[in-house]
Amino acid sequence: MIASRLSTVRDRLSAACKAAGRDPASVRLLAVSKTFGDDAVAQAIAAGQLAFGENYIAEGVEKIVALRQYPLLEWHCIGPVQSNKTRLVAEHFDWVQSVDRLKIAQRLSEQRPAHLAPLQVCLQVNVDGGPNKSGVAPDELMALAEAVIALPHLRLRGLMTIPEPAIDFEAACAVHSRARALFDGLNQSKIRQNPRFIPMDTLSIGMSADIEAAIAAGSTLVRVGTAIFGQR
DSSP: OHHHHHHHHHHHHHHHHHHTTOOGGGSEEEEEOTTOOHHHHHHHHHTTOOEEEESSHHHHHHHHHHTTTOTTOEEEEOSOOOGGGHHHHHHHOSEEEEEOOHHHHHHHHHHSOTTSOOEEEEEEBOTTOOTTOOSBOGGGHHHHHHHHHTOTTEEEEEEEOOOOOOSSHHHHHHHHHHHHHHHHHHHTSGGGGSTTOOOOOEEEOOOGGGHHHHHHHTOSEEEESHHHHOOO
């Protein structure tokens, strides 16, 4: 069942890329496996999926440890990170997409083990001002990006957003296009002068319900859970 759903999602990605005049290889699929067990993740792995996103840090760490026999897996923390959980993220995950405060970024850098590659980071932006959403405000994004670039054990890869649900395709495209504009603007901003700057390559926007709109707006990574694993 999971293999079949993965195939359907991949077909959606390819069709959305074709409609947008984009190469399907330019968009990565992140399977959001929160609340599903090791067996479900193993089924996705058997179907060729290697990148997984976890919202709940302790649950994610349990899966990372349990599935260590698969060395090519890539684990993304995509949920809120509190100060008391930064060490778990720094020690176990490959990516964290939900950094929205300098304090959290500093702790992640300080606690990243020296033998591991830098932690790959996306800054979460509250692109539409949703009152119940996490994320740095767009007008504070530049300052946070400058500070994160300076941290020695992090690598800034891009931006992530979780906007409020849109009423239709056009509305979804509009809000995702705001994220794309922030992404492009940051890549072309004064942070390029920082010797540690590496052009950002990851725009993490779009989930099960709005894959097509996200890809039309320029997403390079879509986070899909329900369409792969089923209802929680």
